[in-house]
Amino acid sequence: MKAIETMLDGQSLVTPSLIAAEVLSPYAETLDVKSKSVGEAQLALILNLAQQQIDKSVEPAQIHANLGFNLHELRAKSSPALWQHLIPLAQNHQIADYFLQDPFTRWSYVKPRGYSGDAQLIDFIYGHPSLDAEIAKASPIGLQLYETNRHSPASIAVRERRDLLTQHIDEIAATRGKNAEILTIAAGHLREADRSRALQQERIKRWVVLDQDPLSVGSVRRDFSGTCIEAVDGSVRSLLTNAHDLGTFDLVYAAGLYDYLNDKVSIKLTRKCLQMLKPNGVFIFANFAENIIADGFMETFMNWALLLRTEQDMWRIIHNSAAKEQFSSQIRFGANRNIVYGFIRKLS
Ligand SMILES: C[S@@+](CC[C@H](N)C(=O)[O-])C[C@H]1O[C@@H](n2cnc3c(N)ncnc32)[C@H](O)[C@@H]1O
Structure with a gap:
């Protein structure tokens, strides 16, 4: 290797x-x-x-x-x-x-x-x-x-996460005419885009995709050239220090990222993402849930440590980021409860 x-x-x-x-x-x-x-x-x-x-x-x-x-x-x-x-x-x-x-x-x-x-x-x-x-x-x-x-169960939950994201992308696109603008943070290879009908049918206006890893950014550029997807070399730090002028979005989401962010950075990033929402825009963040069966094997034989979160942990991030008068929020678990999702909608 x-x-x-x-x-x-x-x-x-x-x-x-x-x-x-x-x-x-x-x-x-x-x-x-x-x-x-x-x-x-x-x-x-x-x-x-x-x-x-x-x-x-x-x-x-x-x-x-x-x-x-x-x-x-x-x-x-x-x-x-x-x-x-x-x-x-x-x-x-x-x-x-x-x-x-x-x-x-x-x-x-x-x-x-x-x-x-x-x-x-x-x-x-x-x-x-x-x-x-x-x-x-x-x-x-x-x-x-x-x-x-x-x-x-953990792998099943990751595939469900990808499919839920595709669903949210297509739903947002369906409600915004052809004006939907989307931001993906820590996009990896952006596999949720592969099955997006809205992307295939060119019903998304702009989809900005950011990752710290130049290999992943290069892969997205190559796989989605000629589409509305713009891949950007960027990180949590570059977002928090306002190094990009990305505009505002109908949907901002991060999957597979908060599992590596402590509460302090999670709250700062959530605040930043909420600032980038248009009225009625939605921010989604996902986190592996505490007490998943895979935790012991992952941390030992896979050498893969994550910050696992409870529902209360997710609420703590939301309560410290989103003013109640301006946002409505929800927490939901995936089908097998291995991944927990925070949804924050900016009120119009
Ligand atoms: C577990 S993968 C998830 C990829 C994709 N979102 C998915 O769900 O398949 C985590 C991704 O987060 C990116 N990442 C980790 N820390 C980051 C940071 N501080 N800033 C930007 N991207 C980061 C990694 O480069 C990697 O592509």
């Missing part, structure tokens, strides 16, 4: 060490010797059980499911400091090589673009044809693990 470093803007916590510092900072917690050794013993049991199942050639899907559930339970009962202590122990255990046969897990772990959650990683979840050759190189066990991981 060729590593390409992306210039990060320092606003999103797109590496596991940045997330760990954020998670640990409110506690300033020290880890006592007893909890440390109990936690280590519990982790060793879980990893050894997985090793025994691997040795007995149990179905990869079953091994993945058991390990994922056990890690989730262990994470839930561990303090943040203990869990952070256990993560590298799991990553350095011999069973890691088994799970790294899955090209999706491997991409996530290695981070060829230098940060977590790049657009190519998300393409593994979408099953995008651009990855067919890469996936075909996997071992038979790697392929089975990939299929299991791709059909996990």
Whole structure:
């Protein structure tokens, strides 16, 4: 895998060490010797059980499911400091090589673009044809693990997120004649545009798409040349420092971004997005929900840490960003409750 470093803007916590510092900072917690050794013993049991199942050639899907559930339970009962202590122990255990046969897990772990959650990683979840050759190189066990991981509740929720966004884009376009203006922040490869009928039927006036990663911006420029889509090299920081003069929009949204933003930056970004709404315009932001089953496996064997949020966390961002007299807001969960969405409409 060729590593390409992306210039990060320092606003999103797109590496596991940045997330760990954020998670640990409110506690300033020290880890006592007893909890440390109990936690280590519990982790060793879980990893050894997985090793025994691997040795007995149990179905990869079953091994993945058991390990994922056990890690989730262990994470839930561990303090943040203990869990952070256990993560590298799991990553350095011999069973890691088994799970790294899955090209999706491997991409996530290695981070060829230098940060977590790049657009190519998300393409593994979408099953995008651009990855067919890469996936075909996997071992038979790697392929089975990939299929299991791709059909996990978290992956299902990501595909639903893409489709919900397409739906909102098409709905906004339908209500604005041919005048709809849309802004996508942290767009990645903008896969939600692939199935947009409004885009295909040229019913969108302007669709500005921003990302920090020049490879993703280049991919959007190439895939959507000749459409109303304008891809912009930009970041949360460049938005917050008013480096762009983008105008106003009927729909502004960010998916797969707030999971890397602490509350302070989330609130600043939400305020900025609300300033860019036209009357009756809508801002949508998505976040992985707290307590998802995948959390333990993601943070260990995928080396992919996210800031998970509850409904209350989402409301806190909204209440600190949107004045009640000017905006109406809603929180909704996706079908399997792995992703939570904030909707803020500017009153006309
Ligand atoms: C998980 S992907 C989501 C892509 C797309 N929105 C989707 O739902 O498929 C996260 C994207 O956020 C971008 N990103 C992360 N931090 C960013 C920042 N501070 N400014 C702009 N883009 C950022 C990454 O480059 C990446 O393309």
